[in-house]
Amino acid sequence: MKISRVEPMLFPWGSLYVRIWTDEGLYGLGECSPMGSRREILTCLEQLAPLLLGRDPRQRDPLLRGLLHRFLKLGDSGILPEALAGLDIALWDLLGKLSGQPLYVLLGGAYRTSFPLYASIGGGAGLTVAQMVERVESFRAQGFQAFKIRMDWGAHRRDADPEKDFAMFRACRQALGDAVPLSFDANNGYSVKTAIRQGRRMAELGLAHFEEPVAPYDYPGLRAVAEALDVPVSAGEHEYTAWRFRELIAEAQVPILQPDVVKCCGISEMRRIIALAEAHNLDLLPHQTQPQVGLAASLHLCATTPLAMPYHEYTGRQPRQEELFEEPLVPDANGVIHLPERPGLGLVLREEAVRRALAG
Ligand code: CA
Numbered sequence: 001m002k003i004s005r006v007e008p009m010l011f012p013w014g015s016l017y018v019r020i021w022t023d024e025g026l027y028g029l030g031e032c033s034p035m036g037s038r039r040e041i042l043t044c045l046e047q048l049a050p051l052l053l054g055r056d057p058r059q060r061d062p063l064l065r066g067l068l069h070r071f072l073k074l075g076d077s078g079i080l081p082e083a084l085a086g087l088d089i090a091l092w093d094l095l096g097k098l099s100g101q102p103l104y105v106l107l108g109g110a111y112r113t114s115f116p117l118y119a120s121i122g123g124g125a126g127l128t129v130a131q132m133v134e135r136v137e138s139f140r141a142q143g144f145q146a147f148k149i150r151m152d153w154g155a156h157r158r159d160a161d162p163e164k165d166f167a168m169f170r171a172c173r174q175a176l177g178d179a180v181p182l183s184f185d186a187n188n189g190y191s192v193k194t195a196i197r198q199g200r201r202m203a204e205l206g207l208a209h210f211e212e213p214v215a216p217y218d219y220p221g222l223r224a225v226a227e228a229l230d231v232p233v234s235a236g237e238h239e240y241t242a243w244r245f246r247e248l249i250a251e252a253q254v255p256i257l258q259p260d261v262v263k264c265c266g267i268s269e270m271r272r273i274i275a276l277a278e279a280h281n282l283d284l285l286p287h288q289t290q291p292q293v294g295l296a297a298s299l300h301l302c303a304t305t306p307l308a309m310p311y312h313e314y315t316g317r318q319p320r321q322e323e324l325f326e327e328p329l330v331p332d333a334n335g336v337i338h339l340p341e342r343p344g345l346g347l348v349l350r351e352e353a354v355r356r357a358l359a360g
Helices: 038-052 058-071 079-099 129-141 162-176 192-205 219-228 241-253 267-279 295-301 352-357
Strands: 003-010 017-022 029-034 112-122 147-150 182-185 233-235 310-316 336-338
Touching: 003 038, 003 162, 017 233, 029 038, 029 079, 029 295, 038 058, 038 079, 058 079, 058 267, 079 267, 079 295, 112 129, 112 295, 129 147, 129 162, 129 219, 147 162, 162 192, 192 219, 219 233, 219 241, 241 267, 267 295, 336 352
Parallel strands: 112 147, 112 310, 147 182
Antiparallel strands: 003 017, 017 029, 112 336
């Protein structure tokens, strides 16, 4: 069996999928993170494609690890790991289709196959307190039972308006009541001192987890915040390889790791990261903003480890992506997603819908 074609698909709304076809007419489907540099990732995929043609798609690690190390001087963060993530997910999906098994079976079996989602609601920096409360209420009306508000600063800013952030958190907490899990994502926007102050007063109101309080490269700062607070601090969405997670674990000592499967070289590397988390007895709370392919890959991985925290990230439905699939991943009326039993990721593209969307 040979790889006959690598087909990147950049949709008008920014999603970047990639299909790997075999000479027997089967395909596997993957996705690359569209956050930031999708055109550069597309170019990288186009440059890697000829190196995959004619190769056996079942020899995934020698093939893709080989590419990672061959081109490592391009960098072990960002574009190359994100391109490889799409290819790796596609080869796992293909393996599932070849074997007729859902991915979680190939990955070792499921501790659970249902995942309550937390609504991950962004844009805090540009919203008023009332607007954020309105967004939270609208997700609650859809059935979601856990929440996170994100500040999303855009350009790098630090300690821009902590009083407003706290007022926003307090108003959301009041709207939801005390029992509903509510987390806060500072999107790297605080100094260590401000992060500790914010974390303490949010904790008094009930804070499920405190995400990325300080700059992603400030491991000593993360450690200082994590040590000062009783609430768990999380980080990891800006790390792309297991060896970077090793450094994060050793130096930042945060109790929750947040790898993103469409960024960190894919399912194979995320398994290595989960193994590290397990060896250090840490919790897993993946970062994931892509509601179909990326989410499916992330949930199959979470199914196979007891480290995965109860709620998985979900940024909301995207009807244009749902239309691409025969049976898209959609949460039920209680904000829970049930993993499909179909082979691989469990997602089957509607060819006509894909053609239409790519042409649009
Ligand atoms: Ca985040």
